[in-house]
Amino acid sequence: MNDSIRRSLLGFALLAALACDPKPGASAGHAEEKAGEGHGEAESERIPVKDLRGIRFMAVPEPKAEGAWYPAEAVSDESAQALLSSPVKGIVSKILVPPGRRVPAGSGLLTLQSPELARLKADWIGAKAKRDRAEGERAREQRLFGAGAGSRRELEAAQSEAASAQAEEEATRLALSARGVAPESAGATYTVRAPQAGIASGYKVLVGQGVEAGQELGGFQAAHAALAKVELPLPAPEAWKPGSAAELRATNGQRWKARVEGIPMSLTLDTRRLTYRLRLEGSQLPVAGTPLEVRVPLATAIVLPQSALQQVEGVWGVFVKEGGDAVFRPVRRGAELGGDVLVLEGLKSGEVVVGEGAYLLKSLLIKRKSGGEEHEH
Numbered sequence: 304m305n306d307s308i309r310r311s312l313l314g315f316a317l318l319a320a321l322a323c324d325p326k327p328g329a330s331a332g333h334a335e336e337k338a339g340e341g342h343g344e345a346e347s348e349r350i351p352v353k354d355l356r357g358i359r360f361m362a363v364p365e366p367k368a369e370g371a372w373y374p375a376e377a378v379s380d381e382s383a384q385a386l387l388s389s390p391v392k393g394i395v396s397k398i399l400v401p402p403g404r405r406v407p408a409g410s411g412l413l414t415l416q417s418p419e420l421a422r423l424k425a426d427w428i429g430a431k432a433k434r435d436r437a438e439g440e441r442a443r444e445q446r447l448f449g450a451g452a453g454s455r456r457e458l459e460a461a462q463s464e465a466a467s468a469q470a471e472e473e474a475t476r477l478a479l480s481a482r483g484v485a486p487e488s489a490g491a492t493y494t495v496r497a498p499q500a501g502i503a504s505g506y507k508v509l510v511g512q513g514v515e516a517g518q519e520l521g522g523f524q525a526a527h528a529a530l531a532k533v534e535l536p537l538p539a540p541e542a543w544k545p546g547s548a549a550e551l552r553a554t555n556g557q558r559w560k561a562r563v564e565g566i567p568m569s570l571t572l573d574t575r576r577l578t579y580r581l582r583l584e585g586s587q588l589p590v591a592g593t594p595l596e597v598r599v600p601l602a603t604a605i606v607l608p609q610s611a612l613q614q615v616e617g618v619w620g621v622f623v624k625e626g627g628d629a630v631f632r633p634v635r636r637g638a639e640l641g642g643d644v645l646v647l648e649g650l651k652s653g654e655v656v657v658g659e660g661a662y663l664l665k666s667l668l669i670k671r672k673s674g675g676e677e678h679e680h
Contacts, residue, residue: 358660383525393417
């Protein structure tokens with residue numbers, strides 16, 4: 304092969320190599336561009352705080368078991384409230400105790416004149432007298448038959464009459480007992496009595512008014528409340544289970560022990576809170592409606608000032624100091640404690656976070672995420 308042909312072949316090979324090889328520095332430039340994009344994205348989450356005014360750092364404290372006093376109210380349970388009624392027809396003759404006055408159990412509240420009760424008592428007296436006569440006749444025939452002076456037929460008739468009279472007397476006794484009246488003490492007057500110690504909350508009848516059997520005459524309220532009601536915001540206290548112990552106090556310093564009765568399954572419609580009922584224990588229970596406070600165990604968690612937590616794009620978090628920058632870190636927020644708040648997850652004790660002025664970093668972060676602020680790469 305001569306030199307001219309050799310030079311031609313070398314030329315073609317060189318051109319082919321140049322065509323296949325990428326431009327010098329192309330791969331490195333592309334990689335640097337990608338790295339620059341990632342670096343810019345990471346930088347948008349980091350906010351330099353060296354020359355930023357209005358912020359103050361704090362060390363994250365050790366977790367501790369926290370609780371708080373929440374407002375509660377003494378309430379009566381269902382058994383402490385009753386309707387006053389009369390088991391017989393009658394006419395209200397006298398109101399013995401005005402509404403609102405505390406009375407012991409069994410105290411008379413109002414009286415009724417009842418012709419129906421008088422008739423029932425008369426029926427019982429008549430049936431009792433008939434039974435006594437029938438029993439006497441049966442005993443006489445028994446003696447005669449035993450002496451051979453009486454017939455078996457007459458004895459059997461007397462025994463049948465006595466059994467019938469006994470059944471009639473028992474029926475009239477039951478008619479009175481079913482109305483809550485002892486036959487021996489029944490009369491033309493019926494007294495409506497307090498079912499337990501407490502107060503008549505109000506009457507729905509007037510003196511001289513006729514009433515039917517079973518008609519509501521008024522309401523009755525127990526003197527003391529056996530329950531306390533408290534409404535709590537979410538999240539629910541994890542330590543409170545049915546039967547869990549609790550402590551309550553009143554403004555006068557009196558305290559009670561209590562037990563959680565149950566766990567609410569839904570939020571209240573008006574306050575959007577969880578309503579708990581606690582059964583009070585001990586003597587000298589408070590009057591219904593008394594304002595109380597209940598100690599609620601919250602959680603073992605880190606306590607930070609509320610100013611340290613900020614919500615960014617619907618996520619609660621804090622700004623953690625990393626070198627000369629502050630980085631937003633999501634956390635799980637717990638219950639509030641006045642000006643503080645519990646942090647359940649996302650932080651460790653000893654880390655440094657922005658305690659005051661975190662809202663300034665939130666504004667800068669939102670601007671960066673929305674592209675409203677240029678920053679150096």
